[in-house]
Amino acid sequence: MDSAIVASLLSGLDGGHAAVCLCDEGDTVRYANAAFRAAFFPNAPKGPVEFSAALAEAIRAGMGIKLDSMPVEVFEPRVRERRRTGPARYDFTLDLVDGTWWWVNDHRLANGWTLVIATEISSLKAEEIRLRIAHAEAMKEAQADALTETRSRKYGLAQAESELVRHLADDIPFTLAVLDIDHFKRINDTFGHVVGDEVLKHFAQALISRLSSVDHITRLGGEEFLVTMPTSSEQMGAARIQRLLRSIEPLRRPKHADLKYSFSAGVAMATPLDTIGSLMVRADTALYEAKHGGRGRVCIAERKSTDAA
Numbered sequence: 001m002d003s004a005i006v007a008s009l010l011s012g013l014d015g016g017h018a019a020v021c022l023c024d025e026g027d028t029v030r031y032a033n034a035a036f037r038a039a040f041f042p043n044a045p046k047g048p049v050e051f052s053a054a055l056a057e058a059i060r061a062g063m064g065i066k067l068d069s070m071p072v073e074v075f076e077p078r079v080r081e082r083r084r085t086g087p088a089r090y091d092f093t094l095d096l097v098d099g100t101w102w103w104v105n106d107h108r109l110a111n112g113w114t115l116v117i118a119t120e121i122s123s124l125k126a127e128e129i130r131l132r133i134a135h136a137e138a139m140k141e142a143q144a145d146a147l148t149e150t151r152s153r154k155y156g157l158a159q160a161e162s163e164l165v166r167h168l169a170d171d172i173p174f175t176l177a178v179l180d181i182d183h184f185k186r187i188n189d190t191f192g193h194v195v196g197d198e199v200l201k202h203f204a205q206a207l208i209s210r211l212s213s214v215d216h217i218t219r220l221g222g223e224e225f226l227v228t229m230p231t232s233s234e235q236m237g238a239a240r241i242q243r244l245l246r247s248i249e250p251l252r253r254p255k256h257a258d259l260k261y262s263f264s265a266g267v268a269m270a271t272p273l274d275t276i277g278s279l280m281v282r283a284d285t286a287l288y289e290a291k292h293g294g295r296g297r298v299c300i301a302e303r304k305s306t307d308a309a
Contacts, residue, residue, distance in 0.1 A: 019119070030048065039100070039102065051079075152218070176229065177241050179263050179264070179265045195259065203223075210247060265298045
């Protein structure tokens with residue numbers, strides 16, 4: 001090739017943004033442009049140096065590749081072996097100590113030499129991370145009620161249906177309860193919606209802290225909550241909700257009197273033909289009885305006539 005062309009090419013590579021390195025069949029660096037040296041082995045001598053050794057030396061000096069997954073003593077021979085016997089083309093991403101991210105292409109040429117081209121992708125990586133965070137936040141928002149941090153209605157009911165199907169298939173008891181804070185409209189009208197929200201959060205935290213870790217809590221809407229109790233019979237479930245009812249503490253309000261409140265609940269145990277919908281209808285009926293029986297009570301739904309022993 002014309003020497004002028006070669007000189008122009010090397011000049012262009014040295015001034016370009018892409019990091020380029022060319023190693024001979026013994027993996028000795030025969031050429032590395034300024035961008036490559038600055039990123040991957042800024043402390044390497046200008047003359048010939050073994051590629052893996054140059055990377056390792058930079059890592060030991062706290063520069064170049066960010067290595068958290070293994071000791072540098074393991075990394076160096078592993079890279080050397082991979083470049084010698086691994087696939088002819090090897091593409092991967094990595095991050096550097098300086099916080100930048102790079103897309104790297106190793107390509108073994110027909111003559112045994114290896115060409116390495118690395119491109120900084122920090123902005124793309126930042127966007128990827130932003131999208132992942134946004135996706136995680138969207139999923140969390142879809143699955144959790146923003147005010148009470150319990151399950152959202154849509155997600156909670158879908159999960160409850162799956163749990164019910166699984167427990168019925170394994171012939172394991174499955175009980176749920178529908179809970180409703182008593183006189184909640186009066187609380188909102190008397191103290192305002194801000195205090196009403198505080199009551200909802202206080203109640204949700206009481207459910208979370210006092211019920212079992214296997215129980216799941218869903219805010220159905222307003223002041224109504226669903227508690228699913230896998231493996232519990234209706235009697236066991238009702239007893240647990242009754243203990244919760246007795247243990248509810250007043251909402252502490254600095255500079256104001258404590259706000260006492262109670263709730264009513266209906267409890268129903270699943271039968272082989274139940275869906276979450278039909279099971280909740282029976283729990284709602286029991287809740288209605290609790291409300292009209294004086295509130296602050298827990299009632300158990302009647303079994304269907306088809307619920308054989």
